[in-house]
Amino acid sequence: MMVNKKECLACGKELIGRSDKRFCDLHCKSSYHYRKALDETPKFYTKVDNQLKLNRKILKNFNKSGKATVRALTVLELGFNPNFFTHYWKNAKGDVYLFVYEFGFLKKKENQVEKYILIKWQDYME
Template sequence: MENLSPKQCLQCGNPLVGRADKKFCDAYCRNSYNNQHKAAEEQYIMMVNSQIRRNRRILKDLCPEGKSTVRKEVLDRLGYDYRYFSSIFKSQFGPYYLVYDYGFSPMTDDRGIKKAIIIQRQDYMDEPSFNIWKKS
């Protein structure tokens, strides 16, 4: 015998109207439910990707002309997280930590002030000169 009690939304518990296989009352409930039930590693990936996007936005905002220099305190105040970047470009002056198409190289000036040289990615940076298996 078929269960005649109305089905309820898995997220909010409201009665469902419509298709027999419906599980959620609307897209908001479906998205909320799925976000809450994602595996821990998926949530970690989402957090890392979110921080990488934030880092890129910060670098882009600070580098409207393709190259700029800012104090480390500015990056810190804007919430830049130095642990997250997408690649490393080794230049003759030191490494650039790239976040997609923007990057920075840390430096300390002759007065001991920590700064970041921010650059926009250039085509020559795509050359396959970086090899993690090659010892420096």
């Protein structure tokens, strides 16, 4: 009778136990799937989610008091991408603020310099 020796997909050690076993322990299973995920190209959802998180972090960092103005180039150099936002709000003047969760931004040009006016979501905006 011939017995097939199976090896752990992560470390290559001989597997002992069930015939359908693929990993020798939880650590090998976890590391195998982690390495596999790193090798795969990022999914669209992951790219969008990561950009939204980065945008929020940048807006939060520059808007400590609820309202601020920052040069567009400053945040763009940090990886901010204004094409990724979660929703928008239009004020009484007709300005449309784009929001990344609770942090909003409005692009303005002052003295030939592109700037973003940053605000934080308020209850009256609903």
